[in-house]
Amino acid sequence: METTALSQDEVLSLIVSQLAAYGFSQLAQTVAEVTGAMVELAPSSRLSELLYLGKEQDESEELEPTEFPTEEDQDEPMEGSTDSYSKYLDFDIETKPIPRPFPDYTQLYYTQHKGPCRCAAFSADGKYAATGSHDTSLKVLDVAKMKNRSGDAGDKPVIRTLYDHVATVNDLSFHPNGLVLASCSDDQSIKLFDLSKPGVKRAFRYLQDTHIVRSICFHPSGDFILAGTDDNSVRIYDVKTFQCYTTPPTTADLHRGGITQVRYSSTGALFATSSADGSVKVWDGVSGKCVRSIENAHAGAPVSSVRVSRNGKYVLSAGRDSFIKLWDVGSGRELVRYEGAMHSRESLQAAFTHNEDFVLMGDENSYTVLCWDTRTGALVKKIQGMLLFIIQLRW
Structure with a gap:
């Protein structure tokens, strides 16, 4: 048998x-x-x-024919591609990159803060989006209402405005359950907001650091928050006990400058950090040991952002040398370089699209979002219509 x-x-x-x-x-x-x-x-x-x-x-076996195209329909592999093409970015099994049609993104909703919007995030289930601003406030939006606005007064997508910081909000991260939103700020704090309680505008818990907190990311379990500050050591906070763990004080492992961004892999087995010292580092999510250090990742220029691919094999970095680069974690080798976006004055951030088929980043000169094919590095699209440069993109 x-x-x-x-x-x-x-x-x-x-x-x-x-x-x-x-x-x-x-x-x-x-x-x-x-x-x-x-x-x-x-x-x-x-x-x-x-x-x-x-x-x-x-x-895929349960899909029923529908009258209108669905998101799954748009992401179907093209003829001749492998079944795993849109599931994971994997250069080990993809022998020849196949061009993908770029999806037609359109503006669904527009809202304003009183100051520049510095960061944005989606909840894991896609129900909510959040933005953080230089004006110290956060806004939480209902994605379904953004997509299906009826025009009724009670149908406004902005469902909550949160106030508790006293300086610029730098980054946001939703708890995996979607009910808690974490934010970090120039005021050297990380604050947690309970979204399950309507009307509450203040944080129910906060973590105070001694440096400006530039970036945060919830562990996939929701039990820890990874934080990068103007200090050169990574912080990991236990959400329940507030205990702070730092990376081992091995001189060779530490960044030599402030940390600009931190991101966990999808499983939490790894996390990546970028720094003003020009390096990108990948760490073991359990032991906290550095498993890959890429020095001078952008010819000595500060690195403003880092992302980990869904399978944990690759990291995407953006530097103030105006290049975006895709790196192999195992070897530390540069695989693809994305060119064309000016990025020298502001700390702009690059991002994968939801299926990792494309890379996006704003251009500080033209106020457009540029899109590249992840596998080939070819510039395939410029999205117009922005009034100012785009600092951060999130999927």
């Missing part, structure tokens, strides 16, 4: 390794001891990757 399932030992090994990758090392050890599984406690995100692929397969 043909075997259609993994053995118990294989499943337990995947569970233990995934728990370790999420940062639950003690729980992973307990599971291994209770089950008597002969497994190594090495962190691995293999289980989450297999579940993701299985979920994608189930959804």
